[in-house]
Amino acid sequence: MSIAPCTDLDEELQSDDAASPAPANDDLSRRSFLKAAGVLGAGVATGLPHLADAEARAAAAANTGQSVSITLKINGAEQPLTLDTRTSLLDALRENLDLTGSKKGCDHGQCGACTVLLDGRRVNSCLTLAVAAEGAEITTIEGLARGESLHPVQQAFLEHDGFQCGYCTPGQICSAVALLEEAKRGDLSAVTFQGGDVATGTLILDGDEIRERMSGNICRCGAYPNIVSAVWAAYKGASA
Numbered sequence: 246m247s248i249a250p251c252t253d254l255d256e257e258l259q260s261d262d263a264a265s266p267a268p269a270n271d272d273l274s275r276r277s278f279l280k281a282a283g284v285l286g287a288g289v290a291t292g293l294p295h296l297a298d299a300e301a302r303a304a305a306a307a308n309t310g311q312s313v314s315i316t317l318k319i320n321g322a323e324q325p326l327t328l329d330t331r332t333s334l335l336d337a338l339r340e341n342l343d344l345t346g347s348k349k350g351c352d353h354g355q356c357g358a359c360t361v362l363l364d365g366r367r368v369n370s371c372l373t374l375a376v377a378a379e380g381a382e383i384t385t386i387e388g389l390a391r392g393e394s395l396h397p398v399q400q401a402f403l404e405h406d407g408f409q410c411g412y413c414t415p416g417q418i419c420s421a422v423a424l425l426e427e428a429k430r431g432d433l434s435a436v437t438f439q440g441g442d443v444a445t446g447t448l449i450l451d452g453d454e455i456r457e458r459m460s461g462n463i464c465r466c467g468a469y470p471n472i473v474s475a476v477w478a479a480y481k482g483a484s485a
């Protein structure tokens with residue numbers, strides 16, 4: 246597979262943009278609604294509908310001798326928890342802490358909807374035991390924005406319409422945030438080897454690289470072209 250130079254990708258993206266009609270008021274309303282609903286993680290979810298269940302599960306685990314008390318550092322805050330040792334990080338986030346931005350798509354490590362960052366590296370939280378995350382800096386979609394200011398990747402997803410239903414979006418965005426850090430470090434991918442960038446020692450994050458590196462995040466709505474555009478725009482903004 247060949248690697249298109251950035252200028253080609255630029256033209257490709259511009260032509261995609263040109264081919265897309267200007268957003269209608271309905272589209273703007275939809276985006277405004279999703280943003281207000283916290284799909285892009287601009288704010289921490291409100292309401293605590295699961296916590297009574299979580300307490301009941303913790304009490305049940307304590308009775309079976311399978312509970313453990315841990316403290317997780319999530320989005321900069323220490324969160325003491327008593328959990329069944331078998332609890333996944335995803336369930337701890339969603340069911341115990343009501344951080345429901347991370348989504349459960351497959352619960353089998355196949356879709357990426359549950360992606361969060363552990364010490365800046367992306368992981369599938371459905372495959373990570375909560376106890377194994379103790380001591381790490383955990384960042385979820387709720388922790389990316391700074392006050393009212395969206396993370397540049399969140400902003401790029403808004404501007405490039407990188408979502409439809411929004412279910413995969415928190416995982417896509419967390420994954421893209423880590424991807425940009427990987428690019429800064431010069432981490433290689435299978436596509437890099439195919440294109441020969443290894444020989445030059447220079448990693449250029451083009452469309453093929455983005456598609457390869459985001460391939461663990463599935464979008465059942467098929468918003469892939471706009472997701473690639475959003476990630477590429479965030480990359481260009483970060484490297485400008």
Ligand code: FES
Nearest residue numbers: 350352354357371
């Ligand atoms: S819910 Fe974790 S990969 Fe699908």
Ligand code: FES
Nearest residue numbers: 409411464465466
């Ligand atoms: S936007 Fe619907 S699953 Fe990706």
